[in-house]
Amino acid sequence: MALNQLLFNIDSYLGQDDFESLKFLCMDLIPFKKLEKMQSCLHLFDELQKSGDLSEDDYSILAELLYLIGQHSLLRMLKTNRNAVKETLREKKYVSMYRRMLFELSENTTKEDQNSITYLLNIPNKFKENKSFLEILFYLDKTGNISEDNVDILENVVGEVSQELLNKIKTYKKETATTTLELLENANLPVSDPPLSIQAVSSTDTEYNNIESLREHVEVIHEVPSETDVEAENYISPLSLHEESKSEVYPMNRKHRGYCVIINNSEFIRSNSRPGTEKDAEELDKVFTWLGFDVVVYNEQKAKQICNIMEDFQMKDHSDRDCFVCCILTHGQSKAIFGTDNEPVNIKSSIVSPFSPSKCKSLAGKPKLFFIQACQGKSEQGSHFIEEDAVVTTNTIPEEADVLIGMSTVDGYISYRHIENGTWYIQALCANLEKMVPKGEDILSILIKVNKEVSEKEHKKKGTILKQMPEPSYTLRMKVVFPIPTSDIVKGQ
Structure with a gap:
């Protein structure tokens, strides 16, 4: 090319x-x-x-x-x-340790920390209003307040706000000081006491850039390492490789985790209302906000409005986002969900297809997760005893790549909802995301646990034990592992 x-x-x-x-x-x-x-x-x-x-x-x-x-x-x-x-x-770096350190600071500074740091730095309002922390650092560097050999002002202020950010600056100072001493020793130059300023060595010098002992310390926070991380020494001529490593995890390291759209329908023109669905919407909002998503909730949407929402998010720029999540809570039938006007919306063509690579380029290669709580028919699933060697059938695979569709029930059957506690499926999904994400579990492992828990629930009707079996189908090419959130989820009262 x-x-x-x-x-x-x-x-x-x-x-x-x-x-x-x-x-x-x-x-x-x-x-x-x-x-x-x-x-x-x-x-x-x-x-x-x-x-x-x-x-x-x-x-x-x-x-x-x-x-x-x-x-x-x-x-x-x-x-x-x-x-x-x-x-x-x-062995070789184009970007200096100083520039990398500042960039890493910007990537790991919360909005609250940024406000505190810029306040303590006493930066003029015209230089800090509506600015990212990267732009604040740019301003400090440009005006000479900080430089490669003098980050004392930044260190002192950051030390008042965040120990984690302070450690990054200290690590930088320690490593650059060590590098300077190594260069002086290798060049057989006398070392003053205290050591010479690190300004004596430019980050653009060839000798500096080729020091093999320089430890790589800049790593993206929130990224889940693959098993091949520990095998880096097996690579030969890395940048000329034509065969990619078998990475098992989708990247989760962009500026934003992604959008989570929740469509919650309770009242219908020609169907019974769905009491308890507000509990599902509340739990989904709480859990996906905790996971770092920008959650947008739409209540009581007609079929056309649902399609318009999908089109709106299809047209958004997702370049800076890791993935996309859509949760739909409503009535449904086989392969379709209903708007509040009881008009059907086809799941594949109107919900999933708008986010295919050809129609939503900025989500190409990124996971798109759809969780749908809706009946898929009117049949009721009975209960059956199983033998130890029972064989589980495999799920069907949709055409689109990087898609997961988590259905609350298999095609043709109803799913159950408690009028106060919410649905079996969504409540199990939220509970297991909360428990298993901090353990580093991937989404399919979580959904298997959801399947197990929901399948063990029972609804008794006229002496008959009725069951529900969720059905995830997917074309995921790698594992979806959400980074472990930095704060505990807020428990409901």
Whole structure:
């Protein structure tokens, strides 16, 4: 593939936040005046080509930048992967430790911490209003308040706000000081007491960039490592690999986790109401907010309104988001759900299909999860004794890639809802997400547990024991593992 075509394809997956991150990381590589005038990632890539850092024969700098901003899924377009890039960075880095440290700070600073830090720094309002923390750091660096050999002001203020962020600065200072001493010793230069300022060694010096003892310490928080992380030493010529590693986990390291759309229908024109559904909506909102999603709840939606919601989210830019979740609580029939006007909405063509790669490019290659609480028919499932060697049939697989559809019941059957406590399925889903995500379990393992719990429940009707069997179907290519939330979920009273 021609370089320009490759860069164009990569640019199509990058959002504005990615562009700002790349500009910040390239501040030591591209003159500031040129960075200021840039309007897109393509302009930045073009400048890297002009400087000779990026060429048809060497994508190393691009791989490093994509790795640092957490766009690990795009590395496959360069015929490499995050483990290979991580290993390569032990020997050669384009981005200085200083720039990487500041970027890592920006990635791990909460909005509350940012407000406290900018207040203590006494930054003029015109330079901090509606600004990201990366822009605040950019301002401090540009005005000379901080520099590669002087982060004392930032260290003192951060120390008042967050021990975790302070540790990152201390680690940077320790490593740069160690590196300076090593360089001086290797060059047989006398070492002053106290040590010379680390400004004596530029991060752009060839000798500095090739120090093998430099420890890789910048790692994206919230990323769940794959089993191949510990096998990085087995890679040979990492950036020239044509065979990708068998990564088992979808990346969960972008700026935002993603949208979680909840459609909750209770009152219908020609059907019974659904008391208890508000409990399901409340639990879903709480759990997915805890998991880092931007939750949007829509109550009492007609069929056309449901389709419009899907189209609205199809048109959004999901470039900076890890995945998409949609939860629908309503009445239904085989392969369809109902709006409050009792009009059917086809699950595959109107709910799932709008988010296919061809229709929603910014979600291509990312997991799309649909949890649907609705009857899929009028039949009731009886109970049956099983023998130890009973065989479980496999689920059907939808055509779209990277999709999971969690149905509350198998096709043709009803599902059960308690008028006060909510539905069997959604309550089990929320409870097991809460219990198993902190243990690092993937979504399919969680749904298997949900299946087990729901299948063990019983509804007695005229002496007959009735059951419910949820049905997940999926075309996921990797495991969906949500990063462990940093705070405990708020329990209901």
